[in-house]
Amino acid sequence: MSEGELVFPLKCGVQNYAWGKVGRESEVAQLQRAADPTLQIEESTPYAELWMGTHINCPSKVRTAKGTNLSLKDWITQHPEQLGEAITKRFGGDLPFLFKVLSVNKALSVQAHPNKVQAELLHRKFPDIYKDSNHKPELAVALTPFQALCGFRPVQQVADFLSKIEEFRAVVGGSNACKLISASKTLDMPLQREAMKDCFSSLMNQDPELVKSELKLLINRLQDLDSAGTDTSLWESRVLYKLYNEFPGDVGCFTVYFLNVVTLQPGEGMFLEANLPHAYLSGDTMECMACSDNVVRAGLTPKYRDVHTLCEMLDYTGKPANKTKFPGKSVTENGVTITTFSPPIRDFAVKKFETSPGVTSLQLPALPSPSITIVIQGNGVASNPTLESSLPVNRGEVFFTAINQTVTMEISSESMLLFQAYAAV
Numbered sequence: 404m405s406e407g408e409l410v411f412p413l414k415c416g417v418q419n420y421a422w423g424k425v426g427r428e429s430e431v432a433q434l435q436r437a438a439d440p441t442l443q444i445e446e447s448t449p450y451a452e453l454w455m456g457t458h459i460n461c462p463s464k465v466r467t468a469k470g471t472n473l474s475l476k477d478w479i480t481q482h483p484e485q486l487g488e489a490i491t492k493r494f495g496g497d498l499p500f501l502f503k504v505l506s507v508n509k510a511l512s513v514q515a516h517p518n519k520v521q522a523e524l525l526h527r528k529f530p531d532i533y534k535d536s537n538h539k540p541e542l543a544v545a546l547t548p549f550q551a552l553c554g555f556r557p558v559q560q561v562a563d564f565l566s567k568i569e570e571f572r573a574v575v576g577g578s579n580a581c582k583l584i585s586a587s588k589t590l591d592m593p594l595q596r597e598a599m600k601d602c603f604s605s606l607m608n609q610d611p612e613l614v615k616s617e618l619k620l621l622i623n624r625l626q627d628l629d630s631a632g633t634d635t636s637l638w639e640s641r642v643l644y645k646l647y648n649e650f651p652g653d654v655g656c657f658t659v660y661f662l663n664v665v666t667l668q669p670g671e672g673m674f675l676e677a678n679l680p681h682a683y684l685s686g687d688t689m690e691c692m693a694c695s696d697n698v699v700r701a702g703l704t705p706k707y708r709d710v711h712t713l714c715e716m717l718d719y720t721g722k723p724a725n726k727t728k729f730p731g732k733s734v735t736e737n738g739v740t741i742t743t744f745s746p747p748i749r750d751f752a753v754k755k756f757e758t759s760p761g762v763t764s765l766q767l768p769a770l771p772s773p774s775i776t777i778v779i780q781g782n783g784v785a786s787n788p789t790l791e792s793s794l795p796v797n798r799g800e801v802f803f804t805a806i807n808q809t810v811t812m813e814i815s816s817e818s819m820l821l822f823q824a825y826a827a828v
């Protein structure tokens with residue numbers, strides 16, 4: 404890359420968290436290998452996350468013919484004008500978002516993220532646990548069928564589980580259960596939220612030994628029903644077995660009866676706003692988030708659990724599963740469909756570009772923000788007025804585009820699928 408080029412490839416790092424898909428099963432591993440054929444995928448290693456951005460824990464580097472010494476962060480520091488005034492003013496001299504690919508095998512912790520005001524307070528009070536003062540909204544757009552727990556179920560569903568599953572009732576407490584069941588028969592939303600909070604907090608603070616023994620009873624009972632040929636799907640048995648296998652005896656297993664089980668089909672999105680409880684369960688997804696590490700966890704994790712903070716901060720409003728999806732807005736022109744996922748925040752938005760078979764070119768329009776783009780499927784070459792020669796962009800390739808730059812791509816494959824993250828300033 405020569406000085407003055409405003410579109411350039413990035414070398415991005417991978418996080419090998421234990422919950423990631425292992426070896427070649429992992430889309431993260433496949434993408435990294437597609438971008439760098441010299442890379443050997445280790446068949447027993449989990450490849451959980453590909454990080455695209457400037458975050459200090461795994462910073463992307465500018466890739467040049469000579470090597471990759473310069474980090475994207477350093478390049479931005481040297482070229483502040485390429486970030487744009489709107490971003491500099493609002494977020495300081497750095498990208499406000501972190502873009503990722505996730506390949507999930509085992510469940511991630513039950514968690515929620517604070518809003519800005521809460522994040523500032525938590526950071527001030529517990530700087531060792533909450534290391535920054537930023538909020539952390541997250542957007543997921545599925546690459547393969549992607550399953551997650553997300554948001555509280557409608558109160559009637561929780562009441563129904565409490566009525567029919569005695570083990571669930573036992574860990575929530577009889578009087579809390581009664582309160583929720585009677586609240587579910589009213590239209591009193593504040594009362595329903597209060598009952599939901601009482602039940603959920605009671606579970607989260609329950610004696611771990613009781614949780615363990617009740618879980619065991621429930622699992623045995625469901626297995627007996629299964630062997631007798633009874634359909635146990637109404638008890639969410641498949642998700643429960645999965646969680647129980649991965650975290651035997653963990654209180655988080657019971658959260659399947661509080662939280663919606665949502666499956667996103669490829670291309671479907673989910674926006675995890677502040678205070679919405681969630682846990683990713685399985686599948687591959689794009690993810691974009693504000694630059695922050697603020698996670699409040701309460702279950703399905705060996706990490707620190709902050710049960711009190713989580714129970715106090717959650718949004719206990721029940722919603723049906725399909726209401727937790729975040730639809731993008733699609734426009735199709737000349738065989739190219741652009742779907743924009745723009746949540747109600749300024750930190751980021753994501754565009755998905757997909758070409759119909761046979762389309763030979765594609766344009767990424769100029770944006771009032773720099774962007775990071777990843778090629779998920781297809782091959783081609785990219786050009787831009789600042790580039791001396793065109794840039795090969797094949798599957799797995801990640802490239803940075805400075806503010807106000809268009810990128811034109813000639814496509815040499817049957818079709819192409821790209822995702823682009825940018826700040827929505």
Ligand SMILES: [Zn+2]
Pocket residue numbers: 514515516541675681
């Ligand atoms: Zn999260």
